[in-house]
Amino acid sequence: MKQTLTKSIVIATTTLVVSSGLFQSPAHAISDPLLSEIEKEIQALKNEQDSKQSGKEEIREKIDGLFEQEATIYEQLTELDKQIATSEAEIEKKMVEVQERQIAIQDQEIEIQKLEDQLGDKFAVLEERLNIDYKKGKKVSYLKVLMGSDGFGDFVSRVEYLTFDFNKDRKAIDEYLEKKETIEAKKVALQTELGELDNLMNSLEKDREWLASQLIDKQTQLATTIDNQQELINQEEKESQEAMKIADSIAGKYKEMEELKKKLSGVFAWPVPSKTQRVSSSYGYRVDPINGTKGAFHKGQDIAAPEGTTIVAAEDGVVITASYINGYGNAVIIQHSEGFRTLYGHIRNGGIKVSVGQQVKRGQKIAEIGSTGRSTGNHLHFELLKDGKHVDPNEFLPKLN
Known part of the structure; x- marks a missing residue:
């Protein structure tokens, strides 16, 4: 016994x-x-x-x-x-x-x-x-x-x-x-x-x-x-x-x-799994990199990486935008559950790999790094919205080593 x-x-x-x-x-x-x-x-x-x-x-x-x-x-x-x-x-x-x-x-x-x-x-x-x-x-x-x-x-x-x-x-x-x-x-x-x-x-x-x-x-x-x-x-x-x-x-x-x-x-997967990536600009107030304006509010997080680097979906969802957006350049927007929405901007030309209405999985390739739109170099501009309001992606993404 x-x-x-x-x-x-x-x-x-x-x-x-x-x-x-x-x-x-x-x-x-x-x-x-x-x-x-x-x-x-x-x-x-x-x-x-x-x-x-x-x-x-x-x-x-x-x-x-x-x-x-x-x-x-x-x-x-x-x-x-x-x-x-x-x-x-x-x-x-x-x-x-x-x-x-x-x-x-x-x-x-x-x-x-x-x-x-x-x-x-x-x-x-x-x-x-x-x-x-x-x-x-x-x-x-x-x-x-x-x-x-x-x-x-x-x-x-x-x-x-x-x-x-x-x-x-x-x-x-x-x-x-x-x-x-x-x-x-x-x-x-x-x-x-x-x-x-x-x-x-x-x-x-x-x-x-x-x-x-x-x-x-x-x-x-x-x-x-x-x-x-x-x-x-x-x-x-x-x-x-x-x-x-x-x-x-x-x-x-x-x-x-x-x-x-x-x-x-993190709640969401890191959108740029490449080892060569780095955070070049965080969410919040900053000096505008284009015109040098102080106190400009940055709605997302910039992740620098070489052109063509893979971008993946941060979570399961449905693609609701896959086209050029003013300021963002080529961009993809995915609608997730619980009111979350992610935006992926500055994708290189020809770098969008999904279409509107497509179901995507967490970690699935959706695009490639570029510098289209209002950008000073190759990087991903990543935004996270909750119920239509911008939130700090850093609070929902994995911590970098």
């Missing part, structure tokens, strides 16, 4: 310059100090405009780079979100597994407790059996029974007696021990798994914390990038506004130059 705005500024300025005709080749060069000064000002403004344009291009490159950086950060944030979601799901899954292992361990502990309770019952029964009602109903411990034997034979008999019921519970005790061992092994395995899960959970938690910190860093980086973008966009907008002002200034200077050129070039 900013590049389009810059192009629009350049195109608008160029269009104004071309449409105003400032790049068209003039009929003759116009030199003026004020014109040169305006041209210098325009060049300075163009240099400033070029500098602004270069600065804007650099800003735009930075903005584009930040947009690419922003896109990369968004991609990284998206990837982090995915990783965090995966991590959360894995942590949740492992938490379920931990709970399952904890419940399983509790179940195994309950099972072991039940077996221990059962074994306790077995031992209680055994102890009951080992306490013998020995004489007079008094219970004697297993050791006292053995120690109270009368001899080896009696000792053996007593052992056989005591071990008869114990052997009956031996199988149940062995089964209990085997089952308890299996349960204990499962419990240890579950505890090992639980420890591994705890370690894994700790690792996953650290990963989650790292991902969360990365997410915060990227979000901070994104916010900084967006701030930098906005700052550069504001700067670019400011540069664009200044460029528009410069473009307006350039357009204004071109307009000023055009108006000055019009003023310097």
